[in-house]
Amino acid sequence: MSEHSTYVPGNAAEKWLDERLPVVRFAKEHLMDFPTPKNLNYWWTFGAILVLCLGVQIVTGIILAMHYTPNVALAFDSVEHIRRDVNGGRIIQAVHSVGASMFFAALYIHIFRGLFFGSYKAPREILWILGVVIFILTMATAFMGYVLPWGQMSFWGATVITNIFSAIPVVGESLLQLLRGGFAVGNPTLNRFFSLHYLLPFIIAAVVVLHIWALHVPGNNNPIGVEVKDKRDTVPFHPYYTMKDLFAMVLFMIPFAWFVFFAPDILGHPDNYIQANSQVTPSHIVPEWYLLPFYTILRAVDFNVLFINSQLGGVIAMGLSMLALLLVPWLDTGKVRSGSFRPMFKWFYALFVLDFIALAYLGAQEAIEPYTTLAKVCTGYYFLHFFVILPVLSRIEVAKPLPTSISESVLGKAHS
């Protein structure tokens, strides 16, 4: 789809610029004329919503950094200073912290959209892998950002998560000291988390550019998963999808604004309103809601497997749960792309979504029965889905007949 440039510089100035830096041509090709399947549904607008989310986080983050102090003695109070004294700080801080949740909500919808409609299948594997890379980078960024207010959950979250590295045989303990910059989570840890929390969003933005590049080479997937065959299957990105995306963004901003204005703290844990104390653990450590499924997988392994102890086992399981996402293009070898035409896949997909929600629920519960057993079952099913169900399904499933083209599916046979 790279041979669609119809741009003709309008005047002498544009022509002059085009021969030196074809930025207008680029915008015209990729943001305006870009031929996009005409049957994209609203699940596809979350890509644009995510760009909005990243932009909001970067802008509000830069502003917050102007008022925040990354020092263990002052960090907690400086956040309160932002919320109480800084002009409009109450709103800006809320937009940033609620924004993280909204970002992840959109991110999960975007990923599950891709999983249902087979957006990871050839020729879009690189696009999918870059997406998973963005997801992991975003989780790391969110985690480090959560540590900055230096509340009890922040501190103990940092302790628990950095402790993951101590599970690595032989070098674990030295690596842990290297990461923390001390024997325990402390001022050096806070300083470097602040530095990296500021840096990573720009790296994410760079990977997003690659992600969109990898999208614009093969072009968009679409709800029926049939490739674009001719010009009638597509519409120009602008104004058709720019307007649709804008409309979706406005709808997305309604719950966003509700949280910001009416319940800015509802998505966080109340214990984070207690200043960090290295001597006392909160009775129950939980991460933010968007990390819960992976947290459940981490702690579901509370038994030794051969020479792998329970701690390392949990870490490996959590790593594997993300690796499974990277491998999904090769685990699901079915030729039919869209889940809409895969009768069995549909049900297993629904079951997987429920399993994922259950994992999130269990991560917020205490480590007692029946939750610990349920967590093991749900973790087991997570891996079963990727490593057994998907490969087997793609072999035994008989897909429903596909429409011959996007136009036919939209307009009916008469018009095709």
Next chain:
Amino acid sequence: MTLATQAEHSSTRRDFLYVATGAVGAVGAAAVVWPLINQLNPDASTLALASIEFNLANIPEGQSVTITWRGLPVFVRHRTQAEIDEAKAVPLADLKDPETDEQRTKPGHEQWLIMIANCTHLGCVPIGQSGDFDGWFCPCHGSHYDSAGRIRKGPAPKNLVVPPYEFISDTLVQIG
């Protein structure tokens, strides 16, 4: 010298220079990267606090205190005779991370149990004198430790860590 041998000769020489330059470059890059990584390690001000002295005289039997050493919480417990006997009675075969009570205390000072207070699973601080084994219980992920701080049940892989320490006198202990 024919043209062919000359070409062969110069290409070998060029290959050597190419590999040698690459090797020196790699060593140079590693030498530059190391200080950039090493700055992450604990700094001098952190290391300066690596060792402390602590007076045990004010802890009555059956009581514990939590002190800070290297930024880490440390439990200092004055164990009762019943707790010591209980810990000694446990057969090693019952333990996930087998260690005798003697290995975890100093001879002649069995009543003093000094341990880093972070659960060996993921670093939470367990609650004292609770759990199923009269020791410590970590509510985060459900690890139970016995009266010698040894892991008995739950996901933690190791016993609570005993830091390096020495008795300077009967009541004064140096940790670190």
